[in-house]
Amino acid sequence: MNAAQKRSWAIVIGMSLALVLCVLALIVHRLGAGSPKPLLALAAVAQGAGVVVCFRVKPDKGPVVSDERDKQIEKNAYLAGFGAVYLFVILASFAPIAIFGEKGSLPVTWCPGLLIGAGLCQAYAMSVATLVQYGRTGKGELT
Amino acid sequence: MNRAQKIAWSYLISISLGFLASVAFIIVLYPKLGMPGALRGFGCIGLGGLGALSHLVFKKEHTDVQFDERDRLFHQRAWFAGYCASYLFFVVIGMTTWFMHGPDGTISVNVLPLTIIGGMMALTLAHSVTILEQYGWTNRGEES
Numbered sequence: 001m002n003a004a005q006k007r008s009w010a011i012v013i014g015m016s017l018a019l020v021l022c023v024l025a026l027i028v029h030r031l032g033a034g035s036p037k038p039l040l041a042l043a044a045v046a047q048g049a050g051v052v053v054c055f056r057v058k059p060d061k062g063p064v065v066s067d068e069r070d071k072q073i074e075k076n077a078y079l080a081g082f083g084a085v086y087l088f089v090i091l092a093s094f095a096p097i098a099i100f101g102e103k104g105s106l107p108v109t110w111c112p113g114l115l116i117g118a119g120l121c122q123a124y125a126m127s128v129a130t131l132v133q134y135g136r137t138g139k140g141e142l143t
Numbered sequence: 144m145n146r147a148q149k150i151a152w153s154y155l156i157s158i159s160l161g162f163l164a165s166v167a168f169i170i171v172l173y174p175k176l177g178m179p180g181a182l183r184g185f186g187c188i189g190l191g192g193l194g195a196l197s198h199l200v201f202k203k204e205h206t207d208v209q210f211d212e213r214d215r216l217f218h219q220r221a222w223f224a225g226y227c228a229s230y231l232f233f234v235v236i237g238m239t240t241w242f243m244h245g246p247d248g249t250i251s252v253n254v255l256p257l258t259i260i261g262g263m264m265a266l267t268l269a270h271s272v273t274i275l276e277q278y279g280w281t282n283r284g285e286e287s
Contacts, residue, residue: 075219082226089233089262093255105249111237114255118233 004070005134006057008127014050015124018043077129084125085118092117146201147214148278151271153197158268161190191264221273228269229262236261 001009021043025036059065092114096106144152168184176183203209236258240250 075223079219079222079226082222082230085230090259093259096252096255100252102252104252106252108241108244108248108250109246110255111240111250115234115237118230 002134003057003060004074004130005136007054008130008134010050010053010057011123011127012131014047014053015120015127017046018050021046073130073133076133077126080129081122081126084121088118088121089114144281145278146204147218147274149201150194150197151274151278153200154191154194154267154271155275157194158191158264158271161188161192164190188260188264191267194267217274217277220277221270224273225266225270229266232262232265233258 021039025039025043028034028039029036092110096104096110100106164187165185168187169181170184172181172184175181240254244250
């Protein structure tokens with residue numbers, strides 16, 4: 001498994017775990033079954049751990065660290081990330097009309113929240129696209 | 144000039160025309176309607192959509208090699224530039240709105256869909272400019 005695959009796995013696992021914990025926190029909040037704060041704190045820790053592991057992955061060693069195929073995979077991953085961001089931004093922009101109605105208004109904090117969501121979406125989609133292209137296991141890839 | 148250049152020029156001209164027409168209409172309507180009534184001049188931005196017709200007008204070239212690795216690289220770079228421009232647009236608009244209204248402010252639900260239209264215009268403009276920048280703005284060196 002190469003460094004890009006390891007980084008992608010760290011991001012995918014960290015973010016997936018954080019997402020599940022956030023959904024659980026939302027369910028707990030809705031059901032009134034206690035405070036969702038511990039779950040949200042755990043989600044933040046999971047997300048943070050994923051990012052830390054991603055940065056701690058050591059670069060590949062060897063005479064050829066990155067070739068044309070790696071560059072192409074990276075470019076495709078970026079494009080997949082951009083596509084996911086567009087989808088997210090379009091959904092998050094039209095959802096308030098469906099929720100609040102045509103004459104409704106929404107808090108302006110939605111705007112920076114949208115950008116943060118877009119960034120997370122980009123990272124997740126890029127990692128998934130990288131894993132799909134290299135393969136999810138170490139088969140055929142240098143360690 | 145090849146097909147990609149012609150299409151890029153069409154988008155560039157139609158979007159610029161739409162933008163200039165919008166500004167002109169807003170200036171003309173402002174004394175009569177004031178703000179925000181004059182903003183209906185922004186409807187002229189729809190002229191930018193005429194650029195999409197260029198895909199039908201400029202037919203595919205009948206040559207042995209229509210699209211090679213160099214063309215693919217140019218298009219990939221152009222899409223990157225387009226996406227980066229639209230990303231930048233979203234960030235600037237999002238943060239400007241936040242700074243203008245303050246953390247406790249509210250905005251109409253219609254603002255965000257308009258932002259997407261702006262982002263797509265930024266994408267198309269940056270894509271066209273990058274295509275022309277790489278192939279060249281004139282027909283020099285490119286087959287017609």
